[in-house]
Amino acid sequence: MLLEVSGLDVRYGRNHAVKSMDLTIGEGEVVTVLGANGAGKSSLLKAIQGTVKPSGGRVRLGGRDVTGWSAPRRVRDGLVLVPEGRQIFVSLTVHENLQMGAYSRREPVEAEISDIYERFPNLAQRRDMPASVLSGGEQQMLAIGRALLAKPKLMMLDEPSLGLSPILVQQLFQLIDQLNRDGLAILLVEQNTFMALQSAHRAYVLELGETVLQGTPEQLAEEEKKLEAAYLGAS
Template identity: 50%
Template sequence: MLEVKDLAVHFGVINAIKSVSFNVSEGEIVTLIGANGAGKTTTLRALSGLKRPSSGSISLEGKDITNLSAQDRVRRGMSHVPEGRRIFPDMTVLENLELGAFLRKDAVAADYDEVYQRFPILAERRKQLAGTLSGGEQQMLAMGRALMAKPRLLLLDEPSMGLAPLLVQEIFDIIVNINKAGTTVLLVEQNANIALQIANRAYVLETGSVVLSGPAAELAATDEVKKAYLGG
């Protein structure tokens, strides 16, 4: 579904991403793990069109999208839940969800129902200002907003950030259910332990380069990953 070849991203003279290549097959959960500053968020921003790559290529379902705008990538079936959630705090829950469906031309009523079934708290609070929600509720709203675009590929950036352990487990259970319902997931996550538990495959980023890759369970069992990311 997604193929990234030799992706490089610069911030001025700083080479933040250095010739990164990876792929995501339809139906998978693939995770990118690594320490702060490894380049995980920058990679997702390049994929979704928020940061222009210096070189390399990005293909979605066999079509080159490297130079497409962010909104055209959404039209092609890609949605991005950004780090820090980035909900619109002065708009209601419902208005945030409406913005998720902004580019759609088809009927969306059933999709509101689907989001509310997946995140019942959003149904209860749909008239409430998004900025008054808890951190976990805001994460659910950010995910619900992205799902309103009916993506085939969902990019998730640090969904566990700032959440209590019980909420983290709930969010990751929801991610698994979203995937089982047919949405392919590319997950960036600093909590490597839980990310490797739910992912099919994983890539380890260090200082802007892929240094390890393979089935998630196999990587989780290696001494290198245990020592660096799993506290073992």
């Protein structure tokens, strides 16, 4: 198993955001976590990344227990999060943002940055402009490009399609499929259930911090009614 989360708990004071969550991701898998606003999706990703301290449970990466590790150490070990809202550095240039992605690495990365520019020509054209000039879709490309420069084994994406036009959403999911074909494992948090289930091998549906459904997209389709209820936050 590439990632193994067991009994993970996240609490903010009395708010129990993630309740004893179990989740696994195998090599080369795309797994999606679906759920309504406030279901605990981002909290789960942050706890896996190590930016939020879980109140219980374990996170294993490649068989090693990383629960006590700092976030930067997890990044060095190949676990990279593209956070909700992208969080690129708007006052830095596109190129500087990409360089930031490689902060955990010692070897030169200019060749890899060139690869990113080849993949995303819009970024190449704007390499010396401040990231603040980028459109929403371009910012998402930059956030993903920056994450790729950390050489992830597992990339976690928190609602990457949010705010994108339908065409850009299509392109984003094509990119996710392509990265996965190149061997990258992906944990995708989405509210775009339809698109996420097309790309994912397996899915978990969260409701108020608990898994209410899990399985392959085919298995979930069979339980569509239940899925809809969970997605709408009704129970």
